[in-house]
Amino acid sequence: MSKIKTVIWKMQPHTEMKHIILKKYLDAWLPIMANTNKKILYIDGFAGPGEYKNGEIGSPIIAINAIKNHKANITSEIRMFFFEADKDRCDFLDQKISKMSPLPSNIKIKIEHARFGEKLKDIFDSLDGQKQKIAPAFVFVDPFGFPLSFKLVKRIMENKGCEVLITFMYEEINRFLKKPELSKNFDKIFGTNQWRAVLSIKDPGKRKSMLHEVYKNQLEKNANIEFVRSFEMKNKSNKTDYFLFFGTNNIVGLKKMKEAMWKVDGYGNFQFSDATHNPLQPMLFEKEPRYHLLKKIILEKFRGKIVTIRDLEYFILTKTYFRETHYKTQILGVMEKANPPKIIRKCDKCAKSSKCKIIRTRYPEDCCQIKFL
Numbered sequence: 001m002s003k004i005k006t007v008i009w010k011m012q013p014h015t016e017m018k019h020i021i022l023k024k025y026l027d028a029w030l031p032i033m034a035n036t037n038k039k040i041l042y043i044d045g046f047a048g049p050g051e052y053k054n055g056e057i058g059s060p061i062i063a064i065n066a067i068k069n070h071k072a073n074i075t076s077e078i079r080m081f082f083f084e085a086d087k088d089r090c091d092f093l094d095q096k097i098s099k100m101s102p103l104p105s106n107i108k109i110k111i112e113h114a115r116f117g118e119k120l121k122d123i124f125d126s127l128d129g130q131k132q133k134i135a136p137a138f139v140f141v142d143p144f145g146f147p148l149s150f151k152l153v154k155r156i157m158e159n160k161g162c163e164v165l166i167t168f169m170y171e172e173i174n175r176f177l178k179k180p181e182l183s184k185n186f187d188k189i190f191g192t193n194q195w196r197a198v199l200s201i202k203d204p205g206k207r208k209s210m211l212h213e214v215y216k217n218q219l220e221k222n223a224n225i226e227f228v229r230s231f232e233m234k235n236k237s238n239k240t241d242y243f244l245f246f247g248t249n250n251i252v253g254l255k256k257m258k259e260a261m262w263k264v265d266g267y268g269n270f271q272f273s274d275a276t277h278n279p280l281q282p283m284l285f286e287k288e289p290r291y292h293l294l295k296k297i298i299l300e301k302f303r304g305k306i307v308t309i310r311d312l313e314y315f316i317l318t319k320t321y322f323r324e325t326h327y328k329t330q331i332l333g334v335m336e337k338a339n340p341p342k343i344i345r346k347c348d349k350c351a352k353s354s355k356c357k358i359i360r361t362r363y364p365e366d367c368c369q370i371k372f373l
Contacts, residue, residue, distance in 0.1 A: 003144060007088045011052035013277040014233040017264045018244060019062055021231065022140065022165065024260035026066040029163075032252060033136055034076035037161065041137035045116035045148065047082035049092040059140060060093060064100060067107055079108045079135070083116045116141075117148055124155050136161025145172060150191025153247075154223040163248040168215055168230075171241050174207060191218050208240055219247050227254040227318060231261050234273035251317065258323050262289075268321045291330045294322045298331065302372045306346050310365040328363050332370065344371045 026042075033040045042063050050058040057065070060082045067078055082097075084090040090113040097109060112119065127134060139156050141148050147168050156162050173189070176182055178199060187193050195214050201207045212230065219228045225247035235241045246257045261270055268289050297320055302312070317324045335342035346369040363370070 007086075007092050008049050008051055008053050011054065011056045012235075013274045014235065014241060014272055015052075016056070017272045017277075018142075018167075018233065019059060020264055021244065021257075021260045022059060023062050023066060024263050025165075025257050026063060026138070027070065028256035028259065029138060029253065030067060030070055030074060030078075031072040032256075033138075033161070034072075034074045034078070037076060037136050039077045039079065039135045040161075041135050042078065042080045043137055043139045044080075044082045045120070045139065045141045046143045047084045047090075047093055047111070049084075049089040050096045051092070058093075059142065061096065061100075063140075064097065064103070064107070064109070068100075068103060074104075075106060077106050077108065080110070082109070082111045083114050083119055084111075085113070085115045087113050116143075117152060120148075120152050120156075124152075133159045134162070137163070139164045141165065142167045143169065145169060146185065147189055149188040150218060150222070151188065153219070154191065157223045157225055157247060157249070161250075163250070163253055164225075164246070166245045166247070168243040168245050169241075170208065170211065170243055171235075171239070173211065190214055191222050212243060215243075215245065219245060223247070225249060227251065229254065229257060229261070230270065231264070232269075232271035234271065234275065236274045238273050238275040251314075255317060255324060258317070258321075262323055270321055289322060289326050289330075291326065294320065294326055295331050295335075297322075298327070299372060302370075304372065306369050306371045308365070309363045309368045309370065312370065313365060332363055342373055344373065345369065346371045 030040075044060055044063065047060045048058050050060045052058065060080075063080065067074060082093060084093060090111065094111045097111065103109070123134070137156075137159070139162065141153070141164060147153075147166055153164060153166065156164055173186070177186065177195075183196070186195055192214070195211060198207050198210045198214075201210060216228055216230065219225045226249045227247070229246045231244040231246075233241050233244065248254055248257070262268065264272055266288070294316070298312070298316070301315065307315075312327070313324050316322050316327055332343060336345075
């Protein structure tokens with residue numbers, strides 16, 4: 001991506017899709033977090049001007065509207081921090097947000113002309129000095145260039161209740177990877193020098209896969225993020241521009257982010273391409289997941305075994321790209337109705353009660369065990 005020098009610029013289709021994911025997730029995240037915390041934070045580290053050339057709104061306005069227009073009665077204090085390194089864009093955003101007033105009294109907004117990495121380090125250093133932690137936060141890290149240093153990502157996730165959505169600029173990283181003067185910068189981005197193994201790989205697909213896995217493994221193993229998911233964004237040439245990495249330690253957060261990502265890619269590939277996008281056609285809502293693939297994954301894991309519904313759902317949610325809504329009616333129900341049946345219910349409650357038969361394809365997690373034949 002060439003460096004944009006204007007205050008506002010034309011929105012690309014993949015940016016629109018990224019914003020759909022952000023909006024869908026915030027719509028689900030806000031009431032959940034507000035219901036369990038008196039104060040929550042929304043932090044946009046690379047906020048931009050809040051508007052695009054044709055009047056489309058940017059991520060700061062999307063986030064404010066998500067709170068302002070939410071159907072739930074959100075009464076918790078929500079502090080929103082927007083950091084932007086470009087002074088003109090910061091001023092533009094300030095003016096745009098000022099025109100949105102009056103906002104609900106529980107929304108506190110701070111717009112700051114600052115480099116996010118430097119500002120975040122200062123904030124954490126100050127908190128460490130006071131032996132304090134930040135409130136539960138959703139942190140959106142969406143730079144034009146290289147991602148935030150891994151050390152700072154790790155510091156974010158050391159705070160309970162924090163989640164990150166990171167734009168990992170694969171195209172720029174891959175393009176400059178062989179420049180020796182940037183090696184130390186890449187060590188900071190990845191939090192390791194393991195990325196250097198990619199330098200000898202010529203196959204573009206393998207390079208992409210390796211860099212993706214190095215960063216993903218770092219988020220999981222080094223930053224100790226329990227649940228990590230990524231979404232691939234491709235440009236007009238159908239080449240990977242960047243990955244969106246989402247990290248959370250809350251399984252409900254994982255569930256809601258997968259739901260948001262499936263809204264953009266109804267096949268479950270977790271990718272979007274400007275090259276195949278047709279704005280005149282509806283989104284991919286009407287396309288069905290590849291249930292046959294999920295069935296294959298389930299059978300490879302559980303064939304001949306007995307598993308509880310709770311454990312089966314956890315496996316699908318955390319170890320596959322599929323959602324927790326994709327397996328009961330579409331897979332278990334079909335397998336149970338087959339002649340002969342491909343699964344058998346195995347639990348005491350089923351034997352003693354007609355409960356399961358009454359709600360046959362719902363498979364309650366507190367009741368059912370399934371044996372895959």
